[in-house]
Amino acid sequence: MPQxxxxxxxxxxxxxxxxxxxLSGVMRAKNGDGIKIFxxxxxxxxxxxxxxxxxVQGRVTAEIPLRLPPRxxxxxxxxxxxxxxxxxxxxxxxxxxxxxxxxITERTEQDILKKWDTKNDRWQAVVLAAVKQCxxxxxxxxxPPAKFENAIADGDIIAYEKxxxxxxxxxxxxxxxxxxxxxxxxxFTEQEIELALGRGAKTATLGVNIxxxxxxxxxxxxxxxxx
Numbered sequence: 001m002p003q004x005x006x007x008x009x010x011x012x013x014x015x016x017x018x019x020x021x022x023l024s025g026v027m028r029a030k031n032g033d034g035i036k037i038f039x040x041x042x043x044x045x046x047x048x049x050x051x052x053x054x055x056v057q058g059r060v061t062a063e064i065p066l067r068l069p070p071r072x073x074x075x076x077x078x079x080x081x082x083x084x085x086x087x088x089x090x091x092x093x094x095x096x097x098x099x100x101x102x103x104i105t106e107r108t109e110q111d112i113l114k115k116w117d118t119k120n121d122r123w124q125a126v127v128l129a130a131v132k133q134c135x136x137x138x139x140x141x142x143x144p145p146a147k148f149e150n151a152i153a154d155g156d157i158i159a160y161e162k163x164x165x166x167x168x169x170x171x172x173x174x175x176x177x178x179x180x181x182x183x184x185x186x187x188f189t190e191q192e193i194e195l196a197l198g199r200g201a202k203t204a205t206l207g208v209n210i211x212x213x214x215x216x217x218x219x220x221x222x223x224x225x226x227x
Contacts, residue, residue, distance in 0.1 A: 002027070002035075002036070002132065003035075003036035003037060003038055003043065003132055003135055003137075004019050004022075004023055004035060004036070004037050004038075004056075004132075005019050005037070005038060005039070005040070005128065005132075006019070006037040006038070006039055006046075007039065008037065008039045008042070008044065008060060011059055011060050012057070012058070012059055012060065013037055013044070013046055013057065013058055013059070013060055014055065014056070014057050015037070015055070015056040015057075016054065016055055017054065019056075020052065020053070020054050020055050020056045021053060021054060023035070023051070023056050024051045024052060024053055024056060025053065029048055029051045029056065030048070030051055031048055031049060031050065031051060032047065032048065033047070033048045033051075034046070034047055034048075034061075035047075035048060035058075036064070036135075037060075038131070038136075038137035039137065040137065040138070040139040041137060041138065042063055042066075042137050043063070043064040043066060043135075043136070043137035044060045044061070044062065044063050044064060045060075045061050045062045045064060046058050046059060046060045046061055047059055047061055066136065066137060066138075068096075068138075069095075069096035069098070069225045070225060070226075071172070071175060071176050071177065071178060071224065071225065072098040072099075072176065072177045072178075073096070073097050073098050073099075073178060073179075073180065073221060073224050073225060074097075074098060074099040074100070074101055074143075074178070074179040074180075075088070075092055075097045075099070075100050075101070075180060075182070075217060075220070075221055076101040076103050076151060076156070076179055076180065076181040076182070077100065077101070077102065077103060077181075077182045077213075077217040078102075078103050078104070078105045078107075078108045078182065078183050078184035078213060079102050079108065079110045079112045079184075080109070080110065080184065080185060080213045080214055081110070084212075084213070084214040085110070085123075085214070086122075086123070086126050087214055087218075088100075088214050088217045088218060089123055089126045089127055089130070089142075090126055090127075090129070090130045091130075091218050091221075092140070092217065092218060092221050093126075093127050093130035093131060093134070093140055094130050094133065094134045095218070095221045095222055095225050096136070096138075096221075096225045097140050097221050097225070098138075098140060098141070099140055099141040099142070099143055100123075100127075100140055100141070100142050100143065101143040101145075101146060101151065101179070102142075102143075102145040102146075103145070103146060103147075103148050103151055103181060104145055104146070104147045104148060105148045105183060105184050105188060105189075105192060106148070106188075106189045106191070106192060107183070107184045107185065107186040107187070107188075107189065108184045109184065109185060112145045113145055116144075116145065120142060123142050124142060127139060127140055127142065148181075148188075148192055148195075149192075149195060151181075152181065152192075152195065152196045152199055152201055153179075153199060153200070153201070154199055154200030154201065155178075155179075155200060155201070156179045156180075156181060156196070156199075156200075156201040156202075157171055157172065157178060157179065157180045157181065157201065157202055157203075157204050158180075158181045158183075158188065158193065158196055158201055158202070158203045158204070159180060159181065159182045159183070159203075159204060159205075159206050159216055159219075159220045160183075160187075160188065160193060160203040160204070160205070161187055161205075161210050161211075162193075162203075163203040163204055163205045164205060165205075166202070166203065166204050166205060167204065167205055168180075168204040168205065168206055168220065168223050168224065169223060170204075171202055171204045172204075172223075172224055178224065180220045180221075180224060181196075181201075182213065182216045182217040182220055183213060183216070184213055185212075185213050206219045206220060206223065207219070
């Protein structure tokens with residue numbers, strides 16, 4: 001059963017806009033129908049009491065328990081092409097990423113700050129669609145873009161292709177909140193790694209092979225959220 005984004009207050013829900021149009025128009029919802037809803041934090045079963053073209057209302061019948069990821073992961077990734085970046089957002093959301101931070105590195109090819117508002121709207125739509133697909137209720141944050149030198153801090157982890165001795169599972173053991181940085185096409189520069197290490201960040205390996213930028217981002221998320 002599909003789930004729909006709703007505003008939930010005191011046991012009642014409201015669904016507006018495109019969500020309501022899809023529910024009442026495409027799905028032909030009617031009074032008395034049972035649906036699943038989520039509010040960005042929790043998920044519920046509910047019953048429709050009024051189904052209009054742009055407004056659907058009803059009552060919550062029960063909260064649906066969620067299986068939460070083992071940790072809160074902020075995935076700090078260097079954006080690549082549009083398709084690849086949206087794949088990171090889509091698949092990362094399905095994996096359970098808590099927040100996405102687009103990072104501008106020395107080798108980042110995409111001008112992420114150009115028309116940021118438009119990009120952000122599109123990215124939010126991609127993330128929301130992924131939340132519906134995987135039937136969670138947690139909508140990841142998309143944080144404003146930041147330059148690498150302004151973003152990297154003590155305790156952060158960098159997935160680095162030249163690191164050979166420290167696997168990611170070892171370095172994240174026991175951590176509830178973490179930030180993992182993955183690089184652009186061509187990887188991080190040596191100067192960026194030196195800067196990061198000087199601030200207390202650590203490097204980790206994702207495996208024996210060199211990965212595409214989008215693959216590395218999703219591999220880091222999968223490893224971090226499966227342990």
